[in-house]
Amino acid sequence: MNRHILMILLLAIFIALVGIGIIAPVMPLYASSLGASGMSLGLIVAGFSLSRGILQPFVGGFADRYGKKRFLIAGLFVYAVVGCLFTWASAVSHLVLIRIFHGVGSAMIVPIAMAYVGEMAPRGEEGRYMGLLNIALFSGIGGGPILGGVFLDIWGMNSAFWVMAGLSFISMILVSFFLPEQGSSIDTSARKFGATFAAMTRNRRVMGILLSRMATMLIMVPSMAFLPLLMTEFMDASGLKIGMVVASRTLVTAVLQIPFGKWVDRGNKVLLLLWGTCLVSLTMFLVPLAGNFFHLVGLFAVMGVGEAIVWPVLGAMASEEGRIYGQGSMMGVFNLAMSAGVFFGAVVSGLLMDFLGLAWVFYLVAVFLLLSTVCSTLMIKSTKIRAEAL
Numbered sequence: 001m002n003r004h005i006l007m008i009l010l011l012a013i014f015i016a017l018v019g020i021g022i023i024a025p026v027m028p029l030y031a032s033s034l035g036a037s038g039m040s041l042g043l044i045v046a047g048f049s050l051s052r053g054i055l056q057p058f059v060g061g062f063a064d065r066y067g068k069k070r071f072l073i074a075g076l077f078v079y080a081v082v083g084c085l086f087t088w089a090s091a092v093s094h095l096v097l098i099r100i101f102h103g104v105g106s107a108m109i110v111p112i113a114m115a116y117v118g119e120m121a122p123r124g125e126e127g128r129y130m131g132l133l134n135i136a137l138f139s140g141i142g143g144g145p146i147l148g149g150v151f152l153d154i155w156g157m158n159s160a161f162w163v164m165a166g167l168s169f170i171s172m173i174l175v176s177f178f179l180p181e182q183g184s185s186i187d188t189s190a191r192k193f194g195a196t197f198a199a200m201t202r203n204r205r206v207m208g209i210l211l212s213r214m215a216t217m218l219i220m221v222p223s224m225a226f227l228p229l230l231m232t233e234f235m236d237a238s239g240l241k242i243g244m245v246v247a248s249r250t251l252v253t254a255v256l257q258i259p260f261g262k263w264v265d266r267g268n269k270v271l272l273l274l275w276g277t278c279l280v281s282l283t284m285f286l287v288p289l290a291g292n293f294f295h296l297v298g299l300f301a302v303m304g305v306g307e308a309i310v311w312p313v314l315g316a317m318a319s320e321e322g323r324i325y326g327q328g329s330m331m332g333v334f335n336l337a338m339s340a341g342v343f344f345g346a347v348v349s350g351l352l353m354d355f356l357g358l359a360w361v362f363y364l365v366a367v368f369l370l371l372s373t374v375c376s377t378l379m380i381k382s383t384k385i386r387a388e389a390l
Contacts, residue, residue, distance in 0.1 A: 001221070006120060006129075008179045010136040012171045013113050016076055017137055019083065019167035021250075023142015025242040026152050026160045027095075028228045034159075036092045042350020045221055047096045047341045051103030053339030057197065059107050060115065060332020068115055068328065069181045071108040076172035076181055078105025083165025087158045104338075110137070111335040118319040118327035124265060131261025131316030138254035138311075145250075149243030196329050201322075208379030209317045210337040212273060215329045216310055217341030219284050222361045223249070223303070230288070231296070241293050248297045252304030253311065261312040269313050270381045276309030277373040285366035287378035288359035317380070384389075 031041055061070050082102045089095050113133060121129035151159040200206045227245065231237035264272060283303040290296045314334075322330035349361045 001203035005116070005180055006132065007232075008174065009113060009116050010132060012072075012076075012174045012179065013109070013133070014136040014140045015167050015174070016079060016109065017173040018147070019079065019140075019164035019171075019175045020146045021141040021246075022148035022151065022163050022167075023083075023086070024141070024145045024246055025148045025228055026157050026227070029152070029232070030086075030089075031092060031095055032229070034090070034092050034095070036095075037350075037354060039350040039354055040092050040096075041226070042346040042348075042352075043219070044092070044095050044099050045346035046286025047365040048099040048103040048106065049339040049341075049343035049346065051100045051334050053103075053343060054104045054199070055104060056111050056335045056339065057105035057329070057332040058337075059347060060111050060328040060330070061196065061326070062328075063112055063332075064114060064326040064328035067181045068112045069175065069179060072112045072173055072175055072179070075105045075108030075112070076168050076175060078102070079168035080165045080172060081105075083161050083163075083168060086161040086164075105193070107335075111331040114315065114318070114331040114334070115322070115327040118322045118331060121319055123323075126319040127264030128258070128261040128314045130319060131257035131264070131312040134261075134311050134315065135254045138250045138257070141250045143247065143251065145243035145246040146240070147243070148240065149240040153238055153240055155268075178234050196325050197333065200325060200330075201341035203321075204379045205317075206321055208376040209314060209321070210333065212277070212373055212378065213314050213318075213334060213337040214341035214344075215369050215376065216277065216280070216307075216314070217305075217338045218345035218365050218369055219280060220342050222365055223284070226349065226353065226358060226361055226385045227287075230295075233358070235293060238294060242356050245293070245296045245300050249300035249304040249307070252301045253308045256305065257307035257312060260308045264309075264312045264316055269317060270377050273313045273380075274373060274377050276306045276313065277369060279303070279306030280310065281366045281370040281373075284362055284369070287362045332364075 027044070028041060031044055036044070059071055078101065082098060083103060085098045085101070086095075089098060090322075096167075114130070117129050117133045118126070147163070148160045151163065223246075228242045231242050231245065280303050283299045283306065286299055287296065290299055316333040318330055319327070324330075345365065349365065352361045352364060
């Protein structure tokens with residue numbers, strides 16, 4: 001039964017994330033065509049992360065109590081609606097509002113999918129199971145930009161948004177009819193979310209995991225939202241080339257998830273986290289120095305190797321803590337940290353672009369990522385897995 005549930009879940013998430021990846025090379029250019037400044041681009045990203053971040057912990061807690069499937073269906077429906085709304089936007093403010101609504105849907109998709117997988121993963125195999133989920137996530141996000149670049153070059157920006165809407169609807173139907181409901185493996189009915197959250201904040205290991213997740217998400221802003229502008233400004237790149245650079249990173253991450261997931265289960269997770277993050281930080285720092293399209297493809301492929309280590313490590317750590325606090329609750333807070341990283345990264349990156357220039361966004365984000373990871377690994381290493389009194 002678990003294999004059946006896992007395959008349906010991974011297929012649905014892959015289809016939905018292809019739709020999201022399709023708009024990656026289109027969104028920054030669409031916003032710029034409407035007159036968006038660096039700060040406006042940051043707000044478009046931040047609006048998505050703000051609504052997603054606020055809702056994720058509550059959605060995770062409710063999913064533990066009332067079932068996960070209904071939230072996943074609702075999130076996919078929102079994605080389908082958002083794809084249609086993008087085609088009607090005529091001002092930057094419209095994009096900000098749509099992205100806020102988009103974040104509402106996202107709060108009910110990735111955290112719930114992670115909670116599903118966390119419940120299914122046998123003890124000691126959390127890295128492998130999270131690696132399988134990451135394959136679906138990164139294959140979708142990685143393959144989508146290439147398709148989006150083709151649609152942008154041939155049929156224009158709106159074509160990518162319509163495809164996003166259609167794929168999200170297909171994924172929603174798949175989940176509705178073929179994915180069974182899943183409860184929680186521990187009794188959360190008597191818990192209040194506030195008590196669970198407070199217990200997490202008292203655990204240095206959990207807070208270290210959340211700090212690392214937040215820091216690693218900072219790179220999403222320059223590498224996704226600002227990369228198309230960098231390539232257009234300095235290389236006059238086509239939509240297809242932009243999509244290929246983005247895909248070189250995410251597809252490498254996807255391909256390496258199975259071997260690296262098994263490696264994570266057997267290895268020193270803290271050390272692997274540090275190594276992977278150092279690799280990501282170094283390549284991010286070098287992005288503005290890339291001389292041509294092929295250099296960027298190579299740098300983003302190496303960045304994908306680093307992320308192929310980091311993602312299953314943090315996913316496995318979060319899944320281990322989910323056995324104590326409830327998978328839905330833990331993954332909701334885990335993804336809140338992700339949203340916080342994107343939110344603050346978007347605001348700060350927008351300001352850096354307007355005042356210091358585009359290259360400094362990449363330099364300073366890379367340095368902050370490295371320093372934050374050193375702090376988080378010290379916190380994680382200092383505390384063993386333990387159950388808090390809830």
